[in-house]
Amino acid sequence: MAKRLFSGIQPSGDIHIGNYLGALRNWVALIPEFECIYCIVDYHAITIPYEPAEMQGRILSLAAVLVGCGIDPERCTLFVQSHVPEHTELAWVLNSVTPVGELFRMTQFKDKSAQFEGSVNAGLLDYPVLQAADILLYKAEVVPVGEDQVQHLELSREIARRFNARYGPVFPEPKERLTAAARIMGLDDPTKKMSKSLGNTIGLLEEPKSIWEKVRTAVTDPARIRRSDPGEPTKCNVFTLHGYFSSAEDIKRIAPACRAAAIGCIECKKTLYENMMKVLDPIRERAQALLADPEQVWAILRRGAERCRPIAQATMAEVKKAMGL
Numbered sequence: 001m002a003k004r005l006f007s008g009i010q011p012s013g014d015i016h017i018g019n020y021l022g023a024l025r026n027w028v029a030l031i032p033e034f035e036c037i038y039c040i041v042d043y044h045a046i047t048i049p050y051e052p053a054e055m056q057g058r059i060l061s062l063a064a065v066l067v068g069c070g071i072d073p074e075r076c077t078l079f080v081q082s083h084v085p086e087h088t089e090l091a092w093v094l095n096s097v098t099p100v101g102e103l104f105r106m107t108q109f110k111d112k113s114a115q116f117e118g119s120v121n122a123g124l125l126d127y128p129v130l131q132a133a134d135i136l137l138y139k140a141e142v143v144p145v146g147e148d149q150v151q152h153l154e155l156s157r158e159i160a161r162r163f164n165a166r167y168g169p170v171f172p173e174p175k176e177r178l179t180a181a182a183r184i185m186g187l188d189d190p191t192k193k194m195s196k197s198l199g200n201t202i203g204l205l206e207e208p209k210s211i212w213e214k215v216r217t218a219v220t221d222p223a224r225i226r227r228s229d230p231g232e233p234t235k236c237n238v239f240t241l242h243g244y245f246s247s248a249e250d251i252k253r254i255a256p257a258c259r260a261a262a263i264g265c266i267e268c269k270k271t272l273y274e275n276m277m278k279v280l281d282p283i284r285e286r287a288q289a290l291l292a293d294p295e296q297v298w299a300i301l302r303r304g305a306e307r308c309r310p311i312a313q314a315t316m317a318e319v320k321k322a323m324g325l
């Protein structure tokens with residue numbers, strides 16, 4: 001039997017190519033190898049300030065984008081965290097074996113509590129315990145995450161160990177599976193990472209015209225001022241992006257042509273844009289087709305939750321029995 005894999009993503013605003021290259025592409029690639037459960041973690045998203053009226057729309061468009069990227073609900077499970085109440089139930093139980101000092105040590109907590117100073121709530125501190133509950137509820141052994149989540153995974157293992165030591169062997173210790181760190185930099189400023197908070201993203205649902213405008217005006221090798229100046233591809237963010245979207249032949253052709261000033265930046269950007277669209281067009285089109293009929297998306301998510309519930313209920317029953325509840 002394939003090992004079970006779990007991962008979660010927050011329904012926070014528009015998903016961009018950084019998310020795709022850093023995480024989602026990898027999620028899709030893991031589907032044949034594991035029994036994959038992918039979760040839209042809305043209970044995590046409420047630990048920072050947000051607009052309640054927007055939440056359903058954020059969940060819906062994220063779900064459509066995920067399916068558009070290839071998270072195929074026929075081949076894996078996709079659901080919304082708050083549709084399976086055992087997540088928070090298990091989190092409460094796990095709180096009782098979690099040392100609070102560990103929670104204060106979490107880098108993400110320190111960053112977020114500095115960022116949202118004045119509105120730090122207990123949920124923000126407890127965030128990693130809910131994350132541990134997400135994983136342990138399904139006894140998942142493999143968890144694809146980025147570097148920034150390794151500390152949370154270590155804590156999940158410690159929580160599993162402490163629970164098992166106190167109440168008997170219920171949980172396997174989950175292992176992270178690092179997603180190749182794709183550091184996608186902003187097109188307008190290649191010294192800053194592409195991120196929603198900086199507003200410098202290329203969204204997976206963004207219209208091609210608007211994407212071309214961003215690519216067209218993207219910052220390239222700053223030493224290449226005139227068309228006749230030779231460029232240095234390794235100092236150019238546009239060339240880095242070619243590495244993610246373009247064929248080996250295109251890349252082999254572009255690098256020397258740039259160094260010899262045989263092609264200009266605009267031509268190079270056009271090639272990048274065309275290759276990007278080969279990846280992004282089908283994703284956007286599939287997602288938009290789904291969003292044209294939201295009920296279809298909710299049905300996918302309902303089916304996902306229905307598949308999760310029996311597993312979640314069985315784990316909770318086992319947990320309560322072990323704890324004498």
Ligand code: TRP
Nearest residue numbers: 006007008009041044131134143
């Ligand atoms: N904290 C994760 C992030 O910000 C999201 C997440 C929530 C998650 N629960 C999870 C990831 C369980 C992996 C497993 O990216």
